[in-house]
Structure formats: C-alpha cells, structure tokens
Amino acid sequence: MKILKVKSLCFKESDLRLDSSFHLSEGRIARNIIDKVPFQKKPLSELSSNIFYGGRAKRNYVKNIEMGVPFMGSSDMLKTTFDSLKFISTKLTKNLQSSMLFEGWTLISRSGTIGNTAYVNKDFVDKAASEHIIRVVPNEEVKPGYLYSFLTCKYGYALLTQGTFGAVIQHIEPDYLSGLPIPIIPDAKQLTIHKLILESADLRVQANKLLNEAINNFERKIGESKVQLGHQIGKVNSKSLKTFHKRLDGQYQLLWESLIKEQNVNLALEKVSNVAKSIFVGGRGKRMYVENGITFLSSSDMMLYNPKRTSKKVSKNTPGLKSMIVSKYDILISRSGTVGNTIIVGDDLAGTAISEHALRL
CATH class of the missing domain: 3.90.220.20 (DNA methylase specificity domains)
Incomplete structure (x- = not known):
C-alpha cells in the first residue's frame, strides 16, 4: 500500500481528480519531484534540434550485404551486438536517409515496450532503424550524454512511460516528448555525466570489436562453415537415428549430418561435459x-x-x-x-x- 499527501493545488491541476491511482502514479510522482529540484527546467523541445521517428516505407530485405544496410527494430537497439540484423535494400527503400542513425542521438522505443532508451555510439552509425524508434537530436544547449542519462534514469523513464494522467501510454509521439521537463544542472556536472556516458559508449564499441576478433580467430582455426540453416531436404541413414539422440525430426538430423561432414579432422574435439564443472x-x-x-x-x-x-x-x-x-x-x-x-x-x-x-x- 502506498500513502501520499496531496496539496489542494494538485486537484485543481488534475481537473479535480480524486482517484489515488492518478496521484500515486510513478509519472506524476516523478514530475512532482522534478518540479521541486532547485534548477531551471526546460522542455525537451528547447534542448533538441529535432525529435522524430524514421520514415515509414516497405522494407525490402536483401541477402547481399553490399546491396543493403543493417536495419534494427526497437528491441534490437538494446542488444550488446548487432550481428543478427537483417539488411534492407539501399536501392528499393524509399527515403532511406530519414531512417539512418547518427552518433550522439538518444533513441527511445515508442511502441511495444515503451520508454527503452539507447545512446547512439559508433556501432549504430551507418545503420537504419524502424519508425518504432523516436530519435532525439540534442542541440548545443545540453550535453548529449547528460540528456541521455536523464531520460534513462528512473525519473526520465517514469515520464516517458506515464502520461500526465497516470495511465500507461500505448504509444508515445514526438509531440508528447517535446513537453517533458528536463532539469538544467550546472555545466560542470553535466560535463562529468556526459564524459561517463561517452566512456561507457566507447568501451562498448571496444568490447564488441574484441569479441568479433575472438570469434573470427576461432572460425579461421576451425574453418569456414558451409552449413545452411533453415529448411533442408536430404537423406538420413536409419542407423544415425538409432545412435544419435534418437530423434526423428529431419531438420535436426540433416543439420548434424552436415556438421559432421565438414568436421576438421585435424582438430581434437572434446565433449562439453568433460570441460564443464556442471551443466x-x-x-x-x-x-x-x-x-x-x-x-x-x-x-x-x-x-x-x-x-x-x-x-x-x-x-x-x-x-x-x-x-x-x-x-x-x-x-x-x-x-x-x-x-x-x-x-x-x-x-x-x-x-x-x-x-x-x-x-x-
């Protein structure tokens, strides 16, 4: 159970609403706390040169990566790596430039799971994103890292996900974000926070680079795999059904048969169970x-x-x-x-x- 004292002025501001669910909502409480901080507040629109989401167009996916650009959805932007992204055609996608991302922006999911945020580091650059992601382009009045950190903290998150009447918003639009109050803390503190965000963004890029190098070294050692995932047609010896996991699903058997055929005989193999303390x-x-x-x-x-x-x-x-x-x-x-x-x-x-x-x- 939550208990809160509410001033009479709050009833006037809320069209005389008396239901506790409104006054105890996280969004309302966050706004009240922000109103009391001893710093100037500015609407997000005054701290941004643009708040928008990408163009809506038919997505024409391509397998040849030279003919497309990586495309991410609102769930992809939260991942540590983007290796699994699909590619959309650079030739057939209309107004593709409006979907591209640039370093220093803050991304906000606007539908589905609302209010997730991401800071655009170098790994995001030269990638396109869906219209389900709002882009906040900071202007010179605020440090990009500070703006991102506020929108990501619990108070910013509460404002993003809760309307002024406390009901969870199923979609959020740039117009709604434009009015969010942002505390303007001293420049020195903004700069400190901004530098920490930049450092963490750079470390994420370095970590992904090292991970990719490790994976590439491993794959060069064992050889490039020619195994095709997805639907396959082929034949399976009945003896393998009896001796190998006793599974009857064809795709499983065909995949393992392909892996066994391309196995590098010069490499010594060990069962995972022999090198793991427990599974x-x-x-x-x-x-x-x-x-x-x-x-x-x-x-x-x-x-x-x-x-x-x-x-x-x-x-x-x-x-x-x-x-x-x-x-x-x-x-x-x-x-x-x-x-x-x-x-x-x-x-x-x-x-x-x-x-x-x-x-x-």
Whole structure:
C-alpha cells in the first residue's frame, strides 16, 4: 500500500481528480519531484534540434550485404551486438536517409515496450532503424550524454512511460516528448555525466570489436562453415537415428549430418561435459517478486546492454533461488524462445538470478 499527501493545488491541476491511482502514479510522482529540484527546467523541445521517428516505407530485405544496410527494430537497439540484423535494400527503400542513425542521438522505443532508451555510439552509425524508434537530436544547449542519462534514469523513464494522467501510454509521439521537463544542472556536472556516458559508449564499441576478433580467430582455426540453416531436404541413414539422440525430426538430423561432414579432422574435439564443472537449468518454481530483493533477469534480459534498468527483484526466500543465482565466468545459453543466445557472466551480472530458460555451464 502506498500513502501520499496531496496539496489542494494538485486537484485543481488534475481537473479535480480524486482517484489515488492518478496521484500515486510513478509519472506524476516523478514530475512532482522534478518540479521541486532547485534548477531551471526546460522542455525537451528547447534542448533538441529535432525529435522524430524514421520514415515509414516497405522494407525490402536483401541477402547481399553490399546491396543493403543493417536495419534494427526497437528491441534490437538494446542488444550488446548487432550481428543478427537483417539488411534492407539501399536501392528499393524509399527515403532511406530519414531512417539512418547518427552518433550522439538518444533513441527511445515508442511502441511495444515503451520508454527503452539507447545512446547512439559508433556501432549504430551507418545503420537504419524502424519508425518504432523516436530519435532525439540534442542541440548545443545540453550535453548529449547528460540528456541521455536523464531520460534513462528512473525519473526520465517514469515520464516517458506515464502520461500526465497516470495511465500507461500505448504509444508515445514526438509531440508528447517535446513537453517533458528536463532539469538544467550546472555545466560542470553535466560535463562529468556526459564524459561517463561517452566512456561507457566507447568501451562498448571496444568490447564488441574484441569479441568479433575472438570469434573470427576461432572460425579461421576451425574453418569456414558451409552449413545452411533453415529448411533442408536430404537423406538420413536409419542407423544415425538409432545412435544419435534418437530423434526423428529431419531438420535436426540433416543439420548434424552436415556438421559432421565438414568436421576438421585435424582438430581434437572434446565433449562439453568433460570441460564443464556442471551443466544445469536453474530453479523452477513460483517467483516471489518484491521491491527490495535479488535482481531477476529473463533469458532475453541477459542479452541487453543495460539489463538491470527495469528488472524485477525476487525475494531471498524464493524456492530454488540458490540454483538461479549465477557466478562470474558462468556461461549462459538461452534454451527456449530464441534458442542459442550466449553470454559469459561478468562482474555486473554476478550474483543476479537468471530464469530457468537459460542453461548454466
């Protein structure tokens, strides 16, 4: 239960609304807190040269990457890497330039899961984004990193996701964002925050570069794979059905047969079970969500660059919690939904609880 004292002036400003759900909404509380801070506030429109979303056009996807540009949706912008993006045609996509992204912008998801934000670093450049992403182009009156950090913090998030009447907005538009109040803190503090955001953005770019180098080195060692994913037609020996996992689905058998045929005989292979201390699924049971507890992430959350921003928390008394908590250097593999996404646990995720939809290795 939440309790709040409301001044009579608030009733007047809200058209004499008496329902507590309005006055206790996160958006309303955030706006009240921001109104009280001892700094000048300016609407977002005065701190931006443009607030818009990309052009709407038929998406013509191409397989030849030389004939297209990477295209991301509002969920893609939150990922740590963009290796899985599709490419849209540079020739057939109308007004493509209006969909392109530029460094220093803040991106905001405007439909679906509303209010997610991303800072455009070098990895976003030369990529196009859908109309489900609002672009905020900062002007010279505010540091881009500071503007992004405010819109990403809990107060900015509450303003993005809650209307002035406290109801969750199913879509947000640039016109709505234009009126959001932004506190103008001293330039020195803005600069400090801005530099931290730039540093984190550069570190993300460097991390992706090193990850790609490691993957490329590995793939050069084992040889380039010719295996085709997706629908296939072929023949499978009945002996393999009996000896290999005893599965009857054709696509599974054909894929493994292709992998075995191209196996590099000069490489020594070892079963994962021989090099892993354990392989298991985390605890399954009713999750006891609380305000203050252990951070809980799903198998899709764990792939995000800022997974804890809007994460839930589970009680320390949740059944099976011990097997849900992950440790540094654990390898997590999504086992349902989008299967096969893989991360290694670092300092940030160590100690968090991960859904049973991710295998632990």
